[in-house]
Each structure stands twice: as C-alpha cells, then as structure tokens.
Amino acid sequence: MKRIIFLLICSITILSVAVFASTDSEKTVYITFDDGPTHNTPVILDTLKKYNAKATFFVLNDRITENPDLLRRIIAEGHSIGLHGSSHDVNVIYSTPSKPLEEMNKANENLYNTVGFKTRLIRTPYGSYPYMNLEQYKILKAANYNLWDWTVDPRDGVGTPTIDTMLNRITNDLKGNENPIVLLHDRKSTANNLDSILNYFSSRNYTFDVLTEKTDPVNFMELYGPARNKSG
Ligand SMILES: [Zn+2]
Numbered sequence: 761m762k763r764i765i766f767l768l769i770c771s772i773t774i775l776s777v778a779v780f781a782s783t784d785s786e787k788t789v790y791i792t793f794d795d796g797p798t799h800n801t802p803v804i805l806d807t808l809k810k811y812n813a814k815a816t817f818f819v820l821n822d823r824i825t826e827n828p829d830l831l832r833r834i835i836a837e838g839h840s841i842g843l844h845g846s847s848h849d850v851n852v853i854y855s856t857p858s859k860p861l862e863e864m865n866k867a868n869e870n871l872y873n874t875v876g877f878k879t880r881l882i883r884t885p886y887g888s889y890p891y892m893n894l895e896q897y898k899i900l901k902a903a904n905y906n907l908w909d910w911t912v913d914p915r916d917g918v919g920t921p922t923i924d925t926m927l928n929r930i931t932n933d934l935k936g937n938e939n940p941i942v943l944l945h946d947r948k949s950t951a952n953n954l955d956s957i958l959n960y961f962s963s964r965n966y967t968f969d970v971l972t973e974k975t976d977p978v979n980f981m982e983l984y985g986p987a988r989n990k991s992g
Contacts, residue, residue: 789940789966791815791958792910794844794883794917796946797823797830803951805837811958813968815839817946818883818908821846821867828874835875840970842881842908843867850891853884857895860884861903880973883908889985897981906977910943914957917945923953927960941971941978 793804796817808815817834819841824831835841845863847853853863868878882900884892887909900907912933914926921929934940944950944957961968981987 787964787966788969789942789961790971791942791944791961791968792818792842792883792908792971793944793946793950794818794885795820795823795848797827797834798946799827800946800948800951801827801830801834804946804954805833805839807951807954807958808839808968809837810955811962811968813958813962814970815968816842816881816908816971818842818844818881819867819871820844820848821863821870824867824870824874831871831874838970840881840972841871841875841879842883842971843871843879844883845885848885850886854891854893854896857893858899860892860896861899861905864900864905865903880904880906881908881971882906887980889980889983892981892985894981894986897985897987906973906975907979907981908941908971908977909979909983910941911937911978912940912942914942914944916943916950916953917947920949923956926953926957930957930960939978940966 791813793815796804796819817839819831831841843864844867845853845860846866847863853860864882872878882905884907888897888907897907912930914929915921916926930942942957944954958968
C-alpha cells in the first residue's frame with residue numbers, strides 16, 4: 761500500500777511538473793527597438809545573437825538613409841522591420857488627418873528602395889494614444905497598416921535609468937501580462953544594458969519572437985482610445 765501511495769505521489773509530481781513545464785515553455789516576449797538604425801545597432805544585434813533572440817525594429821526614415829548597411833544586417837539576422845515615421849515630432853506627425861500615413865508611406869518607399877520590400881508594421885512616435893485621433897487611425901487602418909504600441913515599458917528612453925530600475929519596471933508591467941511587447945530604444949545605454957534585459961527573460965523561460973503582419977496588433981487606440989469597442 762505504501763508503495764502504491766509512493767508511486768501515486770511520484771506520478772502526480774511528474775504530471776504537475778510536466779504541465780507546469782509546458783505552460784512555462786509557451787511564454788513569448790516581443791522585444792522591440794524604436795528610433796534606429798544607429799551606430800548602437802551592432803551592439804544590439806550582437807547581444808540578440810548571443811541569446812538567439814529575434815526582435816522587431818521600428819526604424820526612422822532618415823536613419824534608413826543614413827545606415828542602409830545596418831538595416832540590411834538587421835534583416836539578414838532574422839529580425840522584423842516596422843516603420844516609425846520620419847519627423848519623430850508630435851507637433852508634426854499628428855498635425856493633419858493624413859500626416860501619419862504620409863510619414864509612414866515616405867519611410868516605406870525608402871525601405872523599399874533600400875532593401876526591396878515594404879512593411880505593414882508601424883509604431884508612431886510616443887505611442888498612438890492620446891496623441892493620435894480616430895480619423896488618423898482610421899486612415900492608417902484603411903491603408904492596411906498594423907499599428908503597434910507596447911505593454912511593457914522600462915522607460916529606457918527617459919533619462920538614463922539604471923538596469924535595476926528598468927528590470928523593476930519590467931517586473932511590474934509583466935504582472936498579469938500574457939502578451940509582453942517590450943518597448944526599447946536604439947540608444948547607447950540600452951545597448952549596454954541589453955544583455956541583462958535579455959537574460960532576465962531568458963532565465964524565466966521566455967521565447968523571443970518577432971512581430972509579423974499576421975500578428976494581431978496591440979495598440980493604445982484600441983485598448984484605451986476612441987477606437988475602443990468600435991469597429992473600423
Ligand atoms: Zn521614437
């Protein structure tokens with residue numbers, strides 16, 4: 761009898777470990793970098809490679825022009841490309857109903873002329889809502905763009921936060937977050953801290969994946985803005 765109980769306990773333990781492991785292994789994190797490519801991109805790419813991690817780069821029009829080889833390297837190493845517009849100025853890109861679309865189209869032409877393809881993935885500067893209005897959003901959607909914001913924000917672009925501060929912010933944002941989309945920037949301090957950030961996710965069994973045109977976009981317009989609960 762004791763032996764049966766022992767075996768039963770063993771089976772339950774193995775079963776629960778297996779269930780836990782399978783749930784754990786399904787966690788995916790989407791790391792994203794805005795504002796590149798810049799001279800910091802090589803360090804970012806080397807660190808991603810170290811963790812066999814794929815990420816998504818929302819690139820700026822001028823920086824495509826300035827750093828075409830870095831853009832090509834991002835693509836060659838299996839990362840995903842989205843657009844971040846051209847002006848990077850809230851007073852410009854959100855100034856007229858069609859301006860966000862115009863900026864994305866301009867960057868997309870430049871992308872096409874540089875690497876031979878276009879993308880439907882976009883992220884507007886500083887996040888869509890509250891800067892963007894519903895009309896601008898509808899125009900972008902009608903042009904088939906997928907607008908992405910984020911769900912995890914270590915605020916790496918505000919001042920120069922320490923890695924501990926950023927990891928604390930990540931931990932807080934991850935609570936109850938089944939779809940972590942991490943906002944990072946193509947800048948020196950982030951490049952230098954990226955190893956610790958990737959190690960944080962890797963040690964918690966996250967798989968790194970890219971955003972694609974097939975992924976349903978997550979954005980503030982739909983989550984909190986005027987597009988909420990409305991179709992179109
Ligand atoms: Zn930006």
